Amino acid sequence: MFSKVLIANRGEIACRVIRTCRRLGIRTVAVYSDADATAQHVRLADEAWPIGGSRPAESYLRGDVILDAARRSGAQAIHPGYGFLSENADFADAVEAAGLVFIGPSAASMRKMGSKAGAKILMQEHKVPVVPGYTGEDQDPALLAREADRIGYPLMIKAAHGGGGKGMRIVRAKDEFAANLESCQREAKNAFGRDRVLLERYVEKPRHIEFQVFGDRHGNIVHLNERECSAQRRYQKVLEEAPSPFVTPELRARMGEAAVAAARAIDYANAGTVEFIVGQNGDFYFMEINTRLQVEHPVTELTLNLDLVELQLRVAAGEALPASLVRNKSVPADGHAIELRLYAEDPAQNFLPGSGRLTTLRLPAASRHVRIDGGVVEGDTVSIFYDPMVAKLIVWDRTRDAALQRLREALAATEIVGPKSNVEFLERLVRHPAVTGASIDTGYLDRHLEEFLPAQAEPVPDAWFAAAAAAVLLDQEAAAPLLAATGSDPHSPWARADGWRLGHPGKRVVVLVQAGERVEIAAHGNGGDYTLDWNGKQARVRHALLADGAFSAEIDGHARRLRAGVDAAHVLLHDGQTRRVFERAAAFAYRASAGGGGDRVV
CATH class of the missing domain: 3.30.1490.20 (ATP-grasp fold, A domain)
Structure with missing residues (x-):
């Protein structure tokens, strides 16, 4: 096994490879562009080397500079991740020529897949069904x-x-x-x-089903079951799952044999994916082989209890595939896994990629049922130069229905503040009948995109405004003792956050902004009991509590519990189905007057 590996990539996949290497006792070398000098993959690796400017062409696509970093660091092998140089046959050749090991297939195998036309002819010759x-x-x-x-x-x-x-x-x-x-x-x-x-x-309403294949340098090639990736927008995968709810045991056997035949046709070694287009009647046709690890590989790992990066490393080091995989034509799946990708993008603006500082990044806690593969943390910046993925959210459970419910809960616990995100879009996706009923095809999202986007100007119920205002009041009251402790008299009544003033009834003003509308809420009370007035409306809040990421209260005689996230700029409330985000604003705003002074606006 290698003692030191360089990862020629960035972000989430670099962090993913580093985790496996660390578990195996392999030292890691990261490379980074100017924009990534403080990135998480740089901080996680044992050492890191700069490779150039912020644009990919100036850094992550410069094979010569990456090879120089590998030589100088003493790395024995290079893991390319996915994207960038991962399927570049010339780079794979250069790695081998430098006396290093490329952790992936041979350049010859890649070149056989470099042309869709040539690949199709080759597959026909090896009896793999083609369109x-x-x-x-x-x-x-x-x-x-x-x-x-x-x-x-x-x-x-x-x-x-x-x-x-x-x-x-x-x-x-x-x-x-x-x-x-x-x-x-x-x-x-x-x-x-x-x-x-x-x-x-053209196959009408096709499904996209791919098979994970693995080969070693001892002549063994196996498949590790399928993943369904039919939920797509403009040919880009949105949701991936394993096993496919469409594939029967008989179809799995036939497609698996075809996948192995396709891999043998190009003398494949290491991890790869054979992609098929599948008709509604179960007819399937070869599309392509991705000669690298796939973004959606975690769903295979969770259902087969395997570490595919570890298998990559072992095969690249010359080891044979485990006998338990080689002697079985199919490995039984354990439960069901689903993956979503959290992106900094704005679905309301045609999924325009976003960038900027992640002022808040709350993700669900990792567990047996929830896995987070990310490359950024709160406070990091999503760069304009690279793919705006924030993290991959992967869930597992015994059944598909249970996994979908795990996914809904995990999304409800997710909050991204800074650049716009696709979280609300994904929440609608995993509740849509085409997904829950496993009937989605590759063109469904493009044909029915409006079904997955929030309606414009949806009215916010009064109870949500009351809950958001009460959450802000509780947050202020919790913070007041900490602020008072920094003053000269922590027991001064002036440090209280309940609106107390000498000779003046307690009153506070909470300002919330929702969908661009500024709402000023007058609040009386403290300690979880409040009377709230705004825009001619009134709400009575009793027994309010904000703790452990949840808000609970009785609002106008109706008790309720909501997930809640409160910070200095925002309030997030979630009832398990609907997400509402309110901006916090100052109770007093100022605007310039014609005379150059300031007019106070209450």
Whole structure:
């Protein structure tokens, strides 16, 4: 086994690899860009080396600089993570040429998957089912039009080189083909430098099901069951789970055999994923092989009680796969696991990526049922230069229904303040009938996105305003003794937070901002008993308590309990289904007057 490994990546996956290495007693070397000088993967590694500017092209994509860091640090192997250089065959060759071990498949295996057209031909030769289509090099538009007629509509035009949903068009009728072909070729040329396309039959309402495969350098190749990734938006995975609720034991056996055959076709060693498109009747076709560890690998780990990074390290070090995996054609799944990705993005603005400081980051506590794979902590900054993922939230339980409920509870305990996040979108996702009923297909989210987004200007019930105001009052009262202790007289009545003033009835003003609206709430009382007045409305709050992340109180004769997070800037309340976030504002605001002075606004 290696004694020192360099991780040629950043963020969540770098932290993930470091954790396994530490458990195995392997020292780790991180690399970092200018933007990542204080990042968590840098702090977690045993040592870290700078590799250049903030943009990926200036740092994480500079294989020569990363290799130099590996040599200088004395690392024996390089783990590429995913993204960046993980599927770069030239980099894998350079690592081997430098006398180091690349913890992944060989460059030759990668190159066989570098072209979608070439990969499809290779799979056909090895009896792996492929979607009927055209993969030839002749790109004459007239020939492509004839081939499209032969395949039949609907069909898909796909860039032969590339990925990430770019260079793809669905054509549903003959008269739409020419315009879509020209558009797809232009996009492929701009994105990948080559405009070659392939044609294939379009499977209506398909499911995306992938098989984890693993090979060693002793001739063993196995599959480790499937993951379903059908919940997608614009070809990007949103929810992943294992096992697939769609796959029967018989279908699993057939797809597993095809996955192993696909891996053997390229002499595969280490971790990889064979991706299939699956029709509603169970017909399945090869899509591609991802020649690396996948972002969603934790759901396989939780259902099989395996550490796939440890297997990667052992196979790269020359060990054979465990005999228990090799002798079994299928490893029984233990329970059900689901993964979501928490992103700094704004679903209301077409999922615009966000950036900025995470002023609040509350995640559920890790347990047997909840796993958090993250690369940032509260106070860190989500950079504009990289993928805005905050963390991966993975849950496990005995059944799918139980896992979904674990996921709802975990999301309810999640709070991200700073950049916008997709938490509320994910909460709607895991309650949607298409997800709970396991009927979602790869295009469902794009066809019905409005069902997963909050309605505009949803009215906030009065009880929520009362609860938020009471939570603020309790937070102020809890903080007052600490502030008083820093003064000269901690027992002074002026230090009390109940609105006491000499000769003046106790009154405090709490200002909350919700959906841009400023609401001023006058409060009388203290210690959990308050009368609240705002906008001609009144609420009576009794027995309020804020403790251990929960708010409980009787509001107008109705007792309730809410999850709660309160800080100097925000109040988060959650009733298990609905999330409400209120901004806290100063009771007195000031605006400049025409004369240059300040007018106080109460």
